[in-house]
Amino acid sequence: MTIERADIEKLAELARVQISEDNIAATSRSLGNVLALVDQLQAVDTRDIAPMSHPLDTTQRLRADEVTEPDHRLAFQKIAPAIEDGLYLVPRVID
């Protein structure tokens, strides 16, 4: 299975993972290998089979709408790459 350069570029954008020029050919090849493997699924007759997204037939549990957690902002921000005045810093988005 061949994956075109344009496909790789689109996927890199969707997944927000930069792929260097040097790696495009290798990425295309290994993705092609994986997709050839998963293409075996196409031969299976799955008419009327309901998709299964979870191993157990469970329903989402609900809990009482009560505050159970204290504020952890300080602890969480201590491990952030860049913060200032309690805010996470990223490069300027709007000029």
Add this chain to the structure above:
Amino acid sequence: MHNQTLAQLSAGLAAGDYSSVELTRHFLSRIEQLDPAYNSFITVTAEAALTSAIAADEQRARGEVHPLCGVPIAHKDIFCTDGVRTSCGSKMLDNFVPPYDATVVANFAAAGAVVLGKTNMDEFAMGSSNETSWYGPVKNPWNTGLVPGGSSGGSAAAVAARLVPAATATDTGGSIRQPAALCGITGLKPTYGRVSRWGMIAFASSLDQGGPLARSAEDAALMLNVMASFDPKDSTCVDREVPDYTAGLNDSIAGLRIGIPKEYFDPGLNSGTEGAVRDALAQFEAMGATLHDISLPHSALSVPAYYVIAPAEASANLSRFDGVRYGYRCADPVDLRDLYMRTRAEGFGDEVKRRILVGAYCLSAGYYDAYYKKAQQVRRLIKQDFVEAFKSVDLVMGPTCPNPAFAFGSKGDNPVAMYLEDIYTIATNLAGLPGMSVPCGTVDGLPVGLQMIGNYFDEARMLNVGHRFQQVTDWHNRTPEGINP
């Protein structure tokens, strides 16, 4: 001391043969002395371990304690530990010090267990050889030129080399059972939902499950007693009573109906592995069990279905690593897009990036029905195979993996060659069933694992069957050369 099982160490502590501090020092010095050859630990927490050991000794002196109080263990570096770096084997989290404990970690802390450190693993648990760890591969204690299996290779190698009596691990497609098999130890992946996933860094949320790696089924039972709990913080954790998994270990297995799936004895199976597994099955027959030929017709589709579902879930789960709130951030980003793109390109290794891209492909517009929905439909067919089988048998048995431990780099450039090593373990994750591997022989001096697959929440029976097998065989007591200097 290091050749004793968890059960023996627990009894030794209770009898006062040694203190937890002595035990902890002994294992820490083994790690210091021997682990440079295996690379099974990413972080050793010697100081904290000794502090907990002192506390455990004091607690024991005061009276009644949990059986694992003062016993040393290790956690796979996928479980968040408050104040201790949790890397998940990735450069992305090399600087990540969680501000909280995973529920599994908290459970062991409540029991008074002593944590020696965090074990090495394939990056984000994606791998079957430990070669994808950013901290370098773990070496198999049976032969350091061979892989220990993965992704929980560090936990498995540490237990096999007697650097720790038991360790926690996780299994998304075989990551507990395959390294257990390749390192000659016992590993159990519980039913999905049995062990809390809270604080366990997510790879594929509908498949991930924590479980123990230990020397014996009895030790695995002691570990599972602590690991299994109902946790309101994990919405997929099942609210169901946790039995005492040690209670029925000695029950008779006469009359046990064992299903032997013909698909698990395919031409891809190593003949030595097959011989060892067949010998084990004959042993069960001699113990009063009956063998039944069964078929799991959709088995061959488990690897293709898994490599849609797991990457799809991974691509969503790993989108949280964006260089903004924690973890790695690239240097001097010019804008937000550049920050994301380069942080993820530099922070993730090749296998992780590959799976993110495959996941993004399978979920993208125009491909969703052909890949993701199709894989979910096949997943139901795979589960149905097992539901049918468990109408007439109590347990399913076969090999854990097609081959014994293989050499580093031997799977070449095609990722699919590595993926196929998990051919017998992946279906249980897709179905959510419990699976266990116990040592059952050797091929050219390398351990072979026998896999048991149980019905939902039938862990106690599997541990009972494993324990009875280990009462009449000594494969689980074999040790690699050079671990007793």
